[in-house]
Amino acid sequence: MRIRTVNLTRSFHVGSSEIAAVKSVSLNINDPKFVAIIGPSGSGKSTLLNLIGLNDYPTSGQVLINDADASRLANRERRRIRNAHMGFVFQSFNLFPTLSAVENVELPMSLANRSQEEQRERALRLLETVGLTQRRDHRPKQLSMGEMQRVAIARALANKPETIIADEPTGELDSKTAREIISLLRNIYEKEKTTVIVATHDEKIVDVANAVYTMQDGQLKTDI
């Protein structure tokens, strides 16, 4: 999936003033890559990922998905793209507490109207990929932080997305677990040829990424 942003800007009204969280960002991801977007808190990383992930509308500029302008698409179409072509990994995992690990992984497939058998089969395979076969029936509160993030990654892979968008995926993890998660994401990129876009503070990700961008004050700079 080719992702391109052209002069992407997102502003917010705070009181009477307007603050641009993302300013004229142009980004081009043609081939599957492991992309790291680094920068301090408040630099606009999450806002940029929300725009690329079609979770938000830009104030101006474009988000082109496979050369088609997705920034002005109707909500229904954006949802379809998110469900079929993107997977999301969040800092605080965002697992559903009432569902077991395997049910959490099945959820995006259920939203895509896959059959029950297909959902279960793929969810189990994905849990095996992230090393959690034994924890399939555990609920999130019975899992460690690292295990929860692994379930979240398995869930992000459920519908075989072409892009995984991960916002601070190691933000709540200790350094050893963070390394394991980074390694897992890198493996997914290598084996599945899935573009992985990670917004992070974590310098360790820079070492494994093949494209690193730095966000500062809403603007993007290429490091590699």
Add this chain to the structure above:
Amino acid sequence: MLCVLGVAIAATFVIAIGATTMRYTTVIREVDVLFNGQVTVVSKDAIVIQALPIGGSMLPQDPTVEKISIIPGVRAVTPIIFPSPIESNTVIQAVPVNFTMGIPVEDWTSILGPVSLRRNAHLPANDSSSEIWSGGSLADQYGWRVGSEIRVNGYTLHVSGVFDTSMALLNRCLIIPLAMAQTVYNYPQLVNIIAVRPALNVPEQNLTIAIKQKIGYVNALTETQRNDIVQPILAQVQTWTLGIEAVVFIISLILVMTVTIMTVSERRRDFATLDAMGAPTSYVFRAVITETFLIGVLGGAVGLATGSLTALVLASIYTNIPLALFFPSILDIVPPLYLLEMFLAIVGVCCLGGLVPAINAMRMRIAEVLRAEY
């Protein structure tokens, strides 16, 4: 859980109030069923609820019956006495605890209508007989059966029949031969009411006019006129009941809406995550409405059970009839159709209460929620 409890309490309240009121209005309506298609004659100063005179003077039996009998268009005349109940301290209660009717034996079957007689029942020999019939509920309470003896005002009466009927009033009724009732209660030759059956093709209205013209000291009422007397009272009772139910439903609606708004707010991240995963807005809407639907089903089911029980307890308290006696006839006190209506109304109110939170959840701006999580 709190919400389910709140809905259950509201449902209990609605069902207890509704069922109790319904029982009272049904009993009032039942009185007239005994005199379907008949003109009832009472003394001119009598206060009447449906066919039941609750005040005023009594009528002299023989002269009045004779005068009515010779009026053209009269097919049958039945003098009836409603003497004091067995327990006089409970007479003022709206649902009669015990009710006594003195009726000529020959008219028992026609006045009582289709009742189910228990084993060995038989009619008394004549109007002076000491044999009586008892309604099933009354007989069960005191353990009477055919052959039992009852002491009333110093007289010994013998139970010669026990009958069961769906009418609450008759179930609590003692039927005594007319002359014996007048003797036992010391109302010689006096009656409260005379039921007059018109001949075929004679309008009740014409008959009442003729009776009032011929006999100056009586008032005659058609079935419609009797109904007209209580209709405004019953309508007001029903309006008040509906009003109370509406208030309780509105409170339930606000409760469900408030609690659901809070829970939706607490689960903003879940809904935003669903949205990010591409869940259609209808999915989120359905999730919230299903939740409030389940609150309605659970709260409604619990409320139905506790409300029915409360209605029974209230009926027992108001009538001094042991609670156990009400259990076999629970469906008469809280009719299944009423329970179904209330259950559907409660579930409907809960679903309605989920609408605003469901729409809020659908309209959530996921980027704002997800950004707040970082």
